[in-house]
Amino acid sequence: MMDLVYELSADLTENLADIESRQGKILLVQKCIKQLLNAKDVASPDFREALEWFNVSQPLSLRKHLKDKLVLLDFFTYCCINCLHVLPEIKKLEEKYTVEQGLVVIGVHSAKFDAEKSSKNVEAAVLRHEIHHPVVNDGMNLWNQLQISCWPSIVLLGPGNIPLFILMGEGHTVILDLIIEATLDFFKDKISMKSVPEISPRSHLAPSSGLLFPGRVAVFEKKLLIADSGHHRLLLVNSSTGQVEVKIGCGDSGLKDGSFKEAKFFFPQGIQFLNADVAFVADTENHAIRMIDFKKCLVSTVAGTGEIGNDRAGGSVPATKQQLNSPWGLVLNPKKKILFIAMAGSHQIWGLALEDTKLWKKSVKQGYCVALAGSGREENRNNSYPHIAAFAQPSGLALSGKNSDCILVADSESSSVRKILLDDGAVSGVVGGEKNPNNLFAFGDKDGKSTEAKLQHPIDVCWSSKLGLAFVADTFNNKIKKIDLEKNTSQGARWYFF
Structure with a gap:
């Protein structure tokens, strides 16, 4: 079933551009829905029991609470910048299509890093990014069952929890708006206009520290x-x-x-x-x-x-x-x-x-x-030509070296620290990551040299000219580690951050 959903979704996004009128686009969306319904209906798996939920009074069930709703599943992980870009897109849709109008949005948190698996950290992210719709810390269960392949991904379920469309990446506000309008109209006799009492967004209060x-x-x-x-x-x-x-x-x-x-x-x-x-x-x-x-x-x-x-x-x-x-x-x-x-x-x-x-x-x-x-591709690619090199969510910068001759980069999604030479722009690795530029899963917590050292989603880096050392906020390891730029080594044993 998901293979057909992927195929029709790809065809739809390509063909919509050739249609000028909104009504014509809506009819094309509804034609895709009919094709799916003519195939064998296979409902989405439900959420597992005993998962931790946020912004709800009790765990939600697709079959019990949402069987007569249009459900938008946002597969995300809170460290992913592209996932964060989707949040304001979804917020606009939630303001236009309310629960009472038939649309329910659920954030399905599917962690990449070990630290992201913690429900405490997920809850902090929900507060930090002011997410008001229900969020479930699902691990990779529904991700695997629905054959999701990348962050972020959006799956739209029709009444009866039938998967209808899937969109990958960000920047889909216009097409999602169109699909939701067309789908709500198509299923207007099957979609409930009642509220879902279990959804209860919490207030977002500042901590006592100010x-x-x-x-x-x-x-x-x-x-x-x-x-x-x-x-x-x-x-x-x-x-x-x-x-x-x-x-x-x-x-x-x-x-x-x-x-x-x-x-x-x-x-x-x-x-x-x-x-x-x-x-x-x-x-x-x-x-x-x-x-x-x-x-x-x-x-x-x-x-x-x-x-x-x-x-x-x-x-x-x-x-x-x-x-x-x-x-x-x-x-x-x-x-x-x-x-x-x-x-x-x-x-x-x-x-x-x-x-x-x-x-x-x-x-x-x-x-x-x-x-x-950086080429704009999300990679851990080093190169003597700066525009051929590639980064993966660079988050922190520091001027460094004995003569301030390079810039250190905390490259979060590759879990590495990189450097850029100021004289010619050459990009090279310092610690973390791995030699394969496409592997963004080479993370861990290990002292060592170059790619033998392992970090986990570092956010920032600084340089001490007095000590001749760099220090990195190894964020998801909850540590501060020191880096020797001459030896390309990192050490964390004495730099725990409690």
């Missing part, structure tokens, strides 16, 4: 700037006293420039000081780079439009008109001419030119943002 999922910190002299990511704001703290001196952002999610009190951010992450008066922020879910002016007490957008982009080159329009894709980490080159950006969503390293400059045989005009390293 911070909510703080993402990054940066220090300049006695200034400590904290990305209070869950509260969509920045806090300037006196590093000596620990007192909050300035709050930047009103605390509501959004994209708005202006004074510190009225500005809005959306899950800000990486921070980089330019000097005592100016800092840059990777405003991750706004897909933008923001600038904080401490003298004028103003926030402005210096790159990005607020909309996610799929450009893999950049440079054709000024940075404020350039669409970005989940910028996460930031670092300045030694001469402070280029702000390097870990573009987690496009799996690349980009640069925002603060002055006219030339880097790796590429001229960049001031105020423009371009891709500098």
Whole structure:
């Protein structure tokens, strides 16, 4: 049955582009549904018992609670940037098609990393990303039974839990909207318009510490700037006293420039000081780079439009008109001419030119943002040519080396630390991952040299010029590990983070 669903879904997405009218597109969707119903009806397997659920008052059953609903199953894992991109797409659909109108969305968490299997961590992710629909920590059970092959994947079940369509990857808002409309209309006599009492989204409350999922910190002299990511704001703290001196952002999610009190951010992450008066922020879910002016007490957008982009080159329009894709980490080159950006969503390293400059045989005009390293393919590929190299969700950056001659990259999905030479852009491995560039499952917790060392989804990295060592946040191992760049070794035994 799933083979036919895959086949018809692929044909549908290809053929819809040839039809101009919405009604014609709806009729094509309904024609596919008829083809599936004429085949042997095979209902989806139900969820196993004794699974842990979130945003529900009791575990849901497809056959008991949802047999007369249209069910959208979102197969995701909370560390996957592409899965995170799907969440706002689904949110738009949930606002348009409510449970009472017949659509129920269920997040089916299917872990990649060992740490993601923990229900405690899944629950934290549900809170962090403000997911209000039901989520089940399913392991890989339904994934395997429905023959899912990649993250993210969306499966649409009709009444009686019959699989109808499957879409892989992100960016399907328009086609999903069309499919849901057509399917609800097709089954209008079979779909219940009643609510599902078991669905009970919980309130999302800030912890008593006053911070909510703080993402990054940066220090300049006695200034400590904290990305209070869950509260969509920045806090300037006196590093000596620990007192909050300035709050930047009103605390509501959004994209708005202006004074510190009225500005809005959306899950800000990486921070980089330019000097005592100016800092840059990777405003991750706004897909933008923001600038904080401490003298004028103003926030402005210096790159990005607020909309996610799929450009893999950049440079054709000024940075404020350039669409970005989940910028996460930031670092300045030694001469402070280029702000390097870990573009987690496009799996690349980009640069925002603060002055006219030339880097790796590429001229960049001031105020423009371009891709500098990474092909855009999600791989762990090293190469002396930066655009042939490939990254896998780069998240953290640090200027490093005895002469600040390279940039370290915490490459999360390949579970490795990589480096980029500043003189020619050559990309090479430091620790973690493995030699096969397509294997993104080479993770673990092991000290050692080069690919013998194993990490698990590192998020950030920093460099100590005093010690001549790098330190990596080995996030899913709950450890801080030190890295010797001369020996390409990592060691974690003395660097547990409790």
